[in-house]
Amino acid sequence: xxxxxxxxxxxxxxxxxxxxxxxxxxxxxxxxxxxxxxxxxxxxxxxxxxxxxxxxxxxxxxxxxxxxxxxxxxxxxxxxxxxxxxxxxxxxxxxxxxxxxxxxxxxxxxxxxxxxxxxxxxxxxxxxxxxxxxxxxxxxxxxxxxxxxxxxxxxxxxxxxxxxxxxxxxxxxxxxxxx
Numbered sequence: 001x002x003x004x005x006x007x008x009x010x011x012x013x014x015x016x017x018x019x020x021x022x023x024x025x026x027x028x029x030x031x032x033x034x035x036x037x038x039x040x041x042x043x044x045x046x047x048x049x050x051x052x053x054x055x056x057x058x059x060x061x062x063x064x065x066x067x068x069x070x071x072x073x074x075x076x077x078x079x080x081x082x083x084x085x086x087x088x089x090x091x092x093x094x095x096x097x098x099x100x101x102x103x104x105x106x107x108x109x110x111x112x113x114x115x116x117x118x119x120x121x122x123x124x125x126x127x128x129x130x131x132x133x134x135x136x137x138x139x140x141x142x143x144x145x146x147x148x149x150x151x152x153x154x155x156x157x158x159x160x161x162x163x164x165x166x167x168x169x170x171x172x173x174x175x176x177x178x179x
Contacts, residue, residue, distance in 0.1 A: 008043025
């Protein structure tokens with residue numbers, strides 16, 4: 001059995017795509033996922049299963065579509081990957097005492113092309129900082145995420161891949177739930 005972390009994009013945001021987590025855990029159990037845990041209402045799921053991540057992404061996506069009628073982007077990865085993400089945060093490596101309330105991570109559906117990364121780097125003119133590493137964009141929101149131009153939509157538009165972001169506190173919590 002493998003432990004997986006799954007992030008859903010855009011559910012329970014401003015009353016849109018509402019999914020009650022207790023019901024959702026039951027639904028995931030019905031499709032064979034084991035030890036299903038959720039964290040807060042924004043689509044953070046941890047579970048165990050023996051299938052590879054690609055097959056599980058399809059199963060979860062289809063279950064959501066069938067049960068709720070939502071086409072929700074899904075990102076799935078291992079605790080090992082999350083450990084690497086946490087360990088490699090360039091903003092914390094540069095400034096270990098960085099205020100974690102200003103940090104977030106955008107998890108990408110796939111690694112963007114070099115051409116799209118270049119477009120993002122050339123076009124972005126805001127005050128916030130970002131660092132792209134493979135399938136992750138590390139974010140440093142100097143004045144808060146709500147005021148930043150570096151939203152999921154902006155990243156998706158520039159990089160041409162699906163993105164879902166989590167603040168640093170949630171990222172750390174998800175890792176602790178995998179132990």
